[in-house]
Amino acid sequence: MRACPINCIAVKQQFRTCSRITNDVNQMSRSYPCLSILPGMLPNYDPNDNEAGMKILEDLTENVYQIQQGVLEEIITRNAHTEYLKGFLNGQSDKDLFKKKVPVVNYEDIKPYIERIANGDSSNIISADPITELLTSSGTSGGQPKMMPSTAEDLHRKTFFYNLLVPVMNKYVDGLDDGKGMYLLFVKPEIKAPSGLMARPVLTSYYKSSNFRNRPFNRFNVYTSPDETILCSDSKQSMYCQLLCGLVQRTEVLRVGAVFASAFLRAIKFLEDYWKELCSNIRTGHVSDWITDPSCRKVVPLILSKPNWELANLIEHECSNKSWEGIIKKLWPRTKYIEVIVTGSMAQYISTLEFYSGGLPLVSTMYASSECYFGINFKPLSKPSDVSYTLVPNMAYFELIPVKKDHEDATQDVQCNGICEENCMEEETGKEDIETVDLVDVKLGHYYELVVTTFTGLYRYRVGDILMVTGFHNNAPQFRFVHRRNVVLSIDTDKTNEEDLLKAVTKAKLLLESLGFLLIEYTSYADTFSIPGHYVLFWELTNKGRNDLPELDSKIMEQCCSTVEESLDSVYRRCRRKDNSIGPLEIRVVKHGTFNALMDFCISQGSSVNQYKTPRCIKSAEAINILDSRVVGRFFSQNAPCWEPV
Known part of the structure; x- marks a missing residue:
């Protein structure tokens, strides 16, 4: 056997002194000496040693099942007596019981526990380890950022993750x-x-x-x-x-x-x-x-x-x-390259980056979020459209919810609405009997929603990301990021879903209804050709009782723009006011019949007349051109929306 690049003796001494380490993990350590593991499932190695780093990545991706089982048992054993898990497991630390009794949840389900900790309650509500800070997510809930628990150990996990990026890049560049x-x-x-x-x-x-x-x-x-x-x-x-x-x-x-x-x-x-x-x-x-x-x-x-x-x-x-x-x-x-995230909503910037880059590769190295750091791009020089991430199995315990996909509908959506797979997937939304599969059991070409159980107090938490399996590195699945569930607009770290957009538009249109005008239809898109990018809303208006276009008062329309912005969530408002990473929102008023023309175009591309509904966000250049060719007025928000840290 090849010599282990890690100081195994020192690690094992620490390993034995930690009473929470499980028998499964001890067995894995004996079987794979390069995976001598510190508490928290983190291999200890010299980050300046590229060869050691690559060896650890190979071991991690080769032994996915064993590591995932060790991660789950480590998390349950540590936290079995927390208020949250005790309510489902009654102090037991059985892995099968965990998956049977602990529900798959979203943020609204765990929000009360996190708010209690934020207000001074004990960390032991959800975590045996002290919660040392709260990480604010770019996702939203009730107009405010989500707050994710974090521990001191989690900083070491992130550092370990970042260090693993170095040997991967050195391998290719x-x-x-x-x-x-x-x-x-x-x-x-x-x-x-x-x-x-x-x-x-x-x-x-x-x-x-x-x-x-x-x-x-x-x-x-x-x-x-x-x-x-x-x-x-x-x-x-x-x-x-x-x-x-x-x-x-x-x-x-x-x-x-x-x-x-x-x-x-x-x-x-x-x-x-x-x-x-x-x-x-x-x-x-x-x-x-x-x-x-x-x-x-x-x-x-x-x-x-x-x-x-x-x-x-x-x-x-x-x-x-x-x-x-x-x-x-x-x-x-x-x-030699430009390192930026160009997957997900950031893909809309690829052409602009390519213009400025002079032919340099665009490299997306990692997939991470406020909840957890997930995966590494093992082929960093691949084209942005081909980027896949290999989930690192000691970061968290990963489960995946199968997402059904209608391939025929997908083609129609791409051609017509440009929403890609956003409306093409039948996603499990109920909380009862949600079926999950383990990381090692996913199937090539299938779509899944990511669920994580972390070392920081999240248990069977739905991240909201839809992923597609593109291949395997050893035994570790590789995923392409498809989209965020329910997100329709994004420029920077903002994530506006269809419901939030509807609420904002509903508030703004009240300004017009009092004057006798009606909003017949609307849609939107993220204009990223300007820097910074900005939201564009297309509105078709009419007078009550008549089909002619009303005379537009620029002051009222600008007020509509501002009302929409004030009604969007705190992350959007921070990006607009504090970060200046989003430009003023724009409303483009189109002439009567424009949305009928949009529907005709979508039907010509294969959409069903019976099932057609106006997309609330479009990305198709042809569809945007149809709308733009009928614009009769353009109005911008004149003031950045209010924002204060919350």
Whole structure:
């Protein structure tokens, strides 16, 4: 047997001292020495050792069943006496009983427990380990972000996950340790709950943690952005300083990126607006006076150490060109790829990214959420449309709800509404007798909704993601992300579902009904050609009792736009007001008969006359053109909606 790259003796000593470790996991440790496991199912290894990292990934994906069983038993054994599990299991830790008695739930089911913890109740309601913070999700509930429990150990799990990305990228891209990454990373607003726990987005939590600040020193983890610029709470100052540092170190940059495609494009737009000032700073060797954050003013001059006329002239030459096609490769010539999430709702930005990239690969490395980190893209250089994620079996216990799919209807939806599989899948929505399958039992080509049981207090929780099985790496299934359940509009981290959109439109149309106007039909789409992107609503209006178009008062229509925005959830409003990552909402009024024309087009593409209903969100370019060709008035929200941290 090949020598184990891990210090097995030290790990086993820790292993034996933890009374919660189960017999199944002990047996797995003996069978697979490279999987010597710390409490929490985390292998211990040197993250600078790429060979060890790849060996761990191979072991994890080879022994999926054993690891998943160990994860489930570890979670149940730890938490059997929590209030939540005790109510179903009466203190027992039997795995079969867990799946028989503990229900599959959504956020509304567990929200009361989490709110109790937020208000100061004991963590033992749901977790034997102390809840150390609450992670705010981009999903919504009642207009507010969801709050997910997190523990100190979970930060180590995320760090372990991030470390595994390094050997995968090094396998496919040579020489990444010879330079730096220009990653544009930002923190979001956070609040303190009545309990004293911080409530903040998952990435803000990680960037502010000692795990991030003290990350293993290897060249792959060296960024052009000093930590102080990433942690700057003023997003404009943070963006400016990170771009400035990235430009000064342009010859060292081997990869560029942000978390989401939308954030990276926002950085390009920011660069378009500020390149002259950035050049001036580089030319003089001084940071602009409006950069007032003390930490930024302290660290940026260390990088912008002296005047550099040559570099400023080069950047000025490239940025003053009429076209910015390929600008990334021109400004950072050694760049090997752009790392951004371009799956799910971020796929709408691919063509724009390709325009700016100069032919660089678009790499989506990971699949994660506030609830849990899920999977890794083992083929990072694959085309965005071919990206699949391999679920890492020691992150959580995974179950999947089979989702039925009508392939014929799917084709019609893609052609007509451009909603892809959103309306083509018959999803299980009831809470009784929901059938799940284990991770190792999924079938190639089938669709599933993801359910997780985590180390942090979520049990059989429906994440809301619809996935399709595309293959296997060893014994670990690989999934393509299809869509979020019920989400129809998304620009950044916002996720607006059909119900929320309907409620917002219903409030806005009351302004018109009082004047004798009626809203006959509406639909929407996410316009991502502008930066930042924005929501567009198409409205067909009429006078009461007549079919002619009313005279439109721009003030009233602008008020309708603002009312819709004020009625959307807190994540949307934060993106609009605080982050400036979403532009003003737009209402385009179309002439009478437009939605009949849209229906005719859909029927011509194969939709059933009897089953046709107006799509509340469209992505088909042809359908959008039909609507746009009949627009008689365009109106924008004039004020950003109110938002305060909640």
